[in-house]
Amino acid sequence: MKVSFVKSTATNNGTLVVGVFEDIEPGQSFRQIDTENKGAISRAIKAHNRFFKKRGEFVSVAGLNGVTYDRVIVAGLGKSNELSVSAAREIGGFLLSHLLVMNQQDVTFLLDIATVKQVTSKNKKKADSLPDMLDINQFSANLAYGLRLKEYRFDKYKTTLKPKDKTFLGSLTFLVNNPAATQKIYDELAHTIEGVFLTRDLVSEPANVIYPKSLADRARALTKLGVKVEVLGVAEMKKLGMGSLLGVGQGSANESQLLVMEWPGDDKKAEPVAFVGKGVTFDTGGISLKPAANMEEMKTDMAGAATVIGLMHVLASRKSKARVIGLAGLVENMPSGTAQRPSDVVTSMSGQTIEIINTDAEGRLVLADVLWYCQQRFKPKYMVDLATLTGAIVVALGHHYAGLFSNDQRLADLLISSSKKVDEPIWQMPLHENYNKIMNSDIADVKNAAGRDAGSITAAQFLQRFVKDTAWAHLDIAGVAWTEKDIALCPKGATGFGVRLLNQFVVDNFEK
Numbered sequence: 001m002k003v004s005f006v007k008s009t010a011t012n013n014g015t016l017v018v019g020v021f022e023d024i025e026p027g028q029s030f031r032q033i034d035t036e037n038k039g040a041i042s043r044a045i046k047a048h049n050r051f052f053k054k055r056g057e058f059v060s061v062a063g064l065n066g067v068t069y070d071r072v073i074v075a076g077l078g079k080s081n082e083l084s085v086s087a088a089r090e091i092g093g094f095l096l097s098h099l100l101v102m103n104q105q106d107v108t109f110l111l112d113i114a115t116v117k118q119v120t121s122k123n124k125k126k127a128d129s130l131p132d133m134l135d136i137n138q139f140s141a142n143l144a145y146g147l148r149l150k151e152y153r154f155d156k157y158k159t160t161l162k163p164k165d166k167t168f169l170g171s172l173t174f175l176v177n178n179p180a181a182t183q184k185i186y187d188e189l190a191h192t193i194e195g196v197f198l199t200r201d202l203v204s205e206p207a208n209v210i211y212p213k214s215l216a217d218r219a220r221a222l223t224k225l226g227v228k229v230e231v232l233g234v235a236e237m238k239k240l241g242m243g244s245l246l247g248v249g250q251g252s253a254n255e256s257q258l259l260v261m262e263w264p265g266d267d268k269k270a271e272p273v274a275f276v277g278k279g280v281t282f283d284t285g286g287i288s289l290k291p292a293a294n295m296e297e298m299k300t301d302m303a304g305a306a307t308v309i310g311l312m313h314v315l316a317s318r319k320s321k322a323r324v325i326g327l328a329g330l331v332e333n334m335p336s337g338t339a340q341r342p343s344d345v346v347t348s349m350s351g352q353t354i355e356i357i358n359t360d361a362e363g364r365l366v367l368a369d370v371l372w373y374c375q376q377r378f379k380p381k382y383m384v385d386l387a388t389l390t391g392a393i394v395v396a397l398g399h400h401y402a403g404l405f406s407n408d409q410r411l412a413d414l415l416i417s418s419s420k421k422v423d424e425p426i427w428q429m430p431l432h433e434n435y436n437k438i439m440n441s442d443i444a445d446v447k448n449a450a451g452r453d454a455g456s457i458t459a460a461q462f463l464q465r466f467v468k469d470t471a472w473a474h475l476d477i478a479g480v481a482w483t484e485k486d487i488a489l490c491p492k493g494a495t496g497f498g499v500r501l502l503n504q505f506v507v508d509n510f511e512k
Helices: 028-036 040-047 085-102 113-122 136-151 179-204 212-225 234-240 243-249 295-317 363-378 392-397 409-422 433-437 455-464 499-510
Strands: 002-006 015-020 058-062 071-076 106-110 171-175 228-232 257-263 273-283 324-333 345-347 353-355 382-387 402-406 426-428 471-476
Touching: 002 136, 002 179, 015 028, 015 085, 028 040, 040 058, 040 071, 058 085, 071 085, 085 136, 136 171, 136 179, 179 295, 179 499, 212 228, 212 257, 212 273, 212 295, 212 324, 228 234, 234 243, 234 363, 243 324, 243 345, 243 363, 257 295, 273 295, 273 363, 273 499, 295 324, 295 382, 295 499, 324 363, 363 382, 363 455, 382 409, 382 499, 392 402, 392 455, 402 409, 402 455, 409 426, 409 471, 409 499, 433 455, 455 471
Parallel strands: 002 171, 015 071, 015 106, 106 171, 273 324, 273 382, 382 471, 402 426
Antiparallel strands: 058 071, 228 257, 257 324, 345 353, 402 471
């Protein structure tokens, strides 16, 4: 899809989308089109009993006089004081869904400048605290951004689809007062779109395509953008003493890998920020075998690693000023004659011994060694891990929030702040010594599972045992890495959750 921003357009074909507010009369352009068509649009709006100009509501009118567009769509923008960046993105996602239903290809979006001035005047008391809410250039760029995020489809294995069937919109044109400024805003956002789509692609691929080595190979493509990529194999990890990670993958024919990515930023010697991803490319549960029902979803158990790879793509493509380290432990958890057993005791890189209670509590075993390695080698200022770690977090938070655990309240607050800016919500969960005691083992330093009670918290407590004095946060994304239905900015499938959040976190705290 081609996205462009212009002051005026001479084409006047395809579909015209006119944005209207719930609490402000439509602008001059709307009134002119409506008048030329003897009030047909106004009558259509009144006749449409669900349309009250609320955000995400639409009315379509075709065959209008005096308009060369094939169709005019009136888009509800909601209340004027809710005209925010987030709202613009959400409207973009809703609009794409509507356009696909209407089978529209070439679209022009109009929001009257006069209307925006009315909004500015109406909300002048809020202008200091919410300046971007009132800017047509910001609004247009972010609406296009939301539409593009929703446009994603994973259909590479649908052999019956013809190329034309894989094309959704041909062009999207915005009428704005400053095309150059709008284009600049959109170009910055477009880098994030690429990273989100990369993450979604990786999570969507089947497990016979994405396994430890192939996922590491996909990450190697980032070298073209200037990312330094290093991959450690089994022999190298054995020398490092990574018995915790290697135990998970020992039942698989696909050898485990440790992926290390470095983006130098403006200062190669600066204290870095590090992001660590869980990369279980398929999780059968091992000897503690999962039920057959829905096991196909376990191809997504590498979503944390995919998020880190997508994030590194964003940072490199936009030439981030920050020095960032991305790491991922890549394993496949399979049952076999060589697989790890419940009751085994393994020795982690930290020297701590771990009693294996449940081989399906494998992600924390992978992260334990990668977190330790990250601290020992890179000494980061902040360290954030992402993992589809527990079903318990889904029970607690459903599919709307990721769980946040941290040993540093400042870091937690910074992540929450960034999450709100991009609408990838996270909810802070507790860490406490009483939960930590539950993880004590009778025969080793720690056990890897402790039953159903507070499962996401005890998993986080396990991870914290492998964190030294580094400010650390753990994001349990089990409930948000995949969606079973269309949502505002994503179709059914992999969401790419975390790429936008962590990119914003880097922008907010390492690029000022």
